[in-house]
Amino acid sequence: MSDTIRPFARPREGxxxxxxxxxxxxxxKRAPKHxxxxxxxxxxxxxxxxxxxxxxGADAADLTQxxxxxxxxxxxxxxxxxxxxxxxxxxxxxxxxWQCNAAGRYCYPVDQHDAPLxxxxxxxxxxxxxxxxxxxxxxxxxxAYPWRNTYxxxxxxxxxxGIFGPAFTTRLITQMYFPGDPLLALxxxxxxxxxxxxxxxxxxAYDPNLSEAEWAxxxxxxxxxxxxxxxxxxxx
Amino acid sequence: MADRLIATPSQTVGPFFHIGLGRPDWxxxxxxxxxxxxxxxxxxVIDGDGAPVPDACLELWQANAVGRYAHPDDTRTDTPLxxxxxxxxxxxxxxxxxxxxxxxxxxxxxxxxNSLQAPHIAVALFARxxxxxxxxxxxxxxxPLNETDPVLSTIADPMxxxxxxxxxxxxxxxxxxxxxxxxxxxxxxxxFDI
Numbered sequence: 001m002s003d004t005i006r007p008f009a010r011p012r013e014g015x016x017x018x019x020x021x022x023x024x025x026x027x028x029k030r031a032p033k034h035x036x037x038x039x040x041x042x043x044x045x046x047x048x049x050x051x052x053x054x055x056x057g058a059d060a061a062d063l064t065q066x067x068x069x070x071x072x073x074x075x076x077x078x079x080x081x082x083x084x085x086x087x088x089x090x091x092x093x094x095x096x097x098w099q100c101n102a103a104g105r106y107c108y109p110v111d112q113h114d115a116p117l118x119x120x121x122x123x124x125x126x127x128x129x130x131x132x133x134x135x136x137x138x139x140x141x142x143x144a145y146p147w148r149n150t151y152x153x154x155x156x157x158x159x160x161x162g163i164f165g166p167a168f169t170t171r172l173i174t175q176m177y178f179p180g181d182p183l184l185a186l187x188x189x190x191x192x193x194x195x196x197x198x199x200x201x202x203x204x205a206y207d208p209n210l211s212e213a214e215w216a217x218x219x220x221x222x223x224x225x226x227x228x229x230x231x232x233x234x235x236x
Numbered sequence: 237m238a239d240r241l242i243a244t245p246s247q248t249v250g251p252f253f254h255i256g257l258g259r260p261d262w263x264x265x266x267x268x269x270x271x272x273x274x275x276x277x278x279x280x281v282i283d284g285d286g287a288p289v290p291d292a293c294l295e296l297w298q299a300n301a302v303g304r305y306a307h308p309d310d311t312r313t314d315t316p317l318x319x320x321x322x323x324x325x326x327x328x329x330x331x332x333x334x335x336x337x338x339x340x341x342x343x344x345x346x347x348x349x350n351s352l353q354a355p356h357i358a359v360a361l362f363a364r365x366x367x368x369x370x371x372x373x374x375x376x377x378x379x380p381l382n383e384t385d386p387v388l389s390t391i392a393d394p395m396x397x398x399x400x401x402x403x404x405x406x407x408x409x410x411x412x413x414x415x416x417x418x419x420x421x422x423x424x425x426x427x428f429d430i
Contacts, residue, residue: 005348006309009240016245017367024248026365029284036370036429037390042347045357045430047307048297049324085240098256104355106252110291124255160249160256167309168297169430171369175247179384191247192367201244224241 007041008226009085015202017192024188025149036232039119041169048168051094059127063097073102073140077228078176078204081133082163085227089133094221095160097125108193113145116159138216141178149188156183156190166223176221177203203227246368251291253362254328263327265296265339272301272323272340275411277357277374277402280333283365284420288333292363294417296325296337298356299401303343312346341376341411347386354381354388356400361417370427374415377403391426 019031039045064071078097082090100106100123103115123142127135144154158175165171177184184190184203193199201224205211210218245333249257261267266274281289299305305316306323327337339357347353359375375382382388382401391397418425 011243015242015249019366019368019370021367022363024367026248027367029287030289030363030364031284032367032370032420032424032427033284034396034424036427038427039371039387039390039430040348041430042387043305043310043345044297044299044353044356047305047309049322050307055322083241085243087241096256100252106255108252108255110254111252122255133428160247161251162249162257168295168360170370171295171360172244172246173249173362173369173373174244189247189367192247192382198242198245201242202247224243225322226243227240 005041005043005046007046008167009229011226014195014202015193015198021176021188021192024027024192035137045169048166048171049164051092051164056125056128060125061127061135061137063121063123063125063137066205067120067122069120070175071101071118071140073121075138076141077134077136077138077212077216077218078159078221079134079210080220080222082129082135082165082223082225083133084185084225089129089131090165090225091129091131091133093129093164095127095129095135097159099123099139099142099159102140102143104139104145115143115145129143139152142184153186153188156181156187161223163223163225170225172223172225174223177201178219179206202214222226243296246298248364248367249293249362251364253291253293257293257326258328259326263337265321265323265325265337268320268322269302270318270340272321273411274338275341275413276336276338277415278334278336279402279414279416281329281335281361281363281417282333282419286421288329289305289363289419290329290331290333292329292333292335292337292361294327294337295360295362296327296339297358298342299321299345301340301343303345303355305345331375344381351386352381352384355387356385356387359417370419370423371399371430372417372427374413375401375412377401396426399423
């Protein structure tokens with residue numbers, strides 16, 4: 001019986017945010033004081049949920065449909081590939097997406113921001129990536145909204161993404177931002193990742209080839225999950 | 237290595253993740269009627285002030301009752317899959333910071349080399365204030381394999397090991413295992429860098 005575990009590569013220095021990042025005030029009481037204990041990957045870490053069979057629900061890739069009318073806002077197409085660090089496509093994995101409406105308000109009671117709800121927009125979607133690792137959503141551009149991290153702080157417009165990949169270790173929840181947003185240079189969450197090249201991964205690219213004439217602007221957002229360690233290690 | 241792509245950084249789930257991640261039925265891993273002993277695992281997520289965390293989300297990953305993962309990389313042929321058990325769950329904390337999920341008690345799974353891991357449930361914790369998930373594990377008090385578990389053994393302080401070991405409620409009709417997750421401070425839960 002094969003006894004080989006193929007561990008996933010550790011993140012490069014600075015390419016992932018820390019737990020404690022005092023500029024983001026909520027980390028101060030939620031970051032552990034003890035350093036997490038390094039764990040060599042076992043079968044537990046290199047396996048994870050498999051989404052074949054449709055048990056996670058039907059694809060819901062068009063966030064502009066399903067209500068009484070079209071939502072307010074700028075229609076956008078958000079599409080890209082889910083890849084690993086070796087640029088191999090990650091197919092058949094669940095991509096979950098959520099966002100606020102064009103006015104910067106989430107369709108969720110806890111959000112009390114003084115901006116209008118849109119009865120035609122709930123801001124939730126999901127798809128499985130295809131065999132090339134691709135996904136595509138039609139939605140509207142979310143608005144910026146204030147948060148109380150510091151006085152007069154505003155979150156840059158963003159879309160939340162959750163992606164699983166092949167293992168519990170590759171699980172990623174992130175946020176997609178828009179190019180040229182002046183709020184990025186002031187955002188404690190975005191700036192929590194030290195490595196600027198890694199941060200650039202979080203910004204979608206405007207892609208005229210993805211735009212649809214007379215209909216919607218296209219943004220490309222490729223997502224890169226942790227890949228395997230370069231050399232398979234014997235499990236000894 | 238240099239020409240590998242940089243992985244996308246993690247970002248917090250924020251306070252409004254329920255609209256995108258809320259799947260109440262995923263808190264019951266036994267919906268498909270799998271084999272094994274049904275258990276409830278319940279607890280509270282607590283922050284560095286000792287306050288409950290009402291906006292946390294836990295994801296769960298575990299083997300089936302005989303210790304097999306429903307995943308292609310678990311290639312063992314001597315340990316059967318259970319077609320009725322996927323091994324994945326998700327649960328959010330409520331306003332009091334409490335979580336509760338239903339599952340089956342997992343079997344032991346192989347560790348590295350010839351070691352055997354005690355039955356455990358892997359947990360990923362997401363919340364506002366976490367820029368990336370925290371990973372921890374739930375083990376079960378009274379399990380003899382805990383004494384030799386290769387992962388528990390990496391925790392030098394035996395008192396800290398206890399932060400991963402759920403205890404069974406004596407008064408419960410069915411098995412309710414309790415374990416709080418303390419994000420920071422006294423009795424801080426052991427988290428793993430995976």
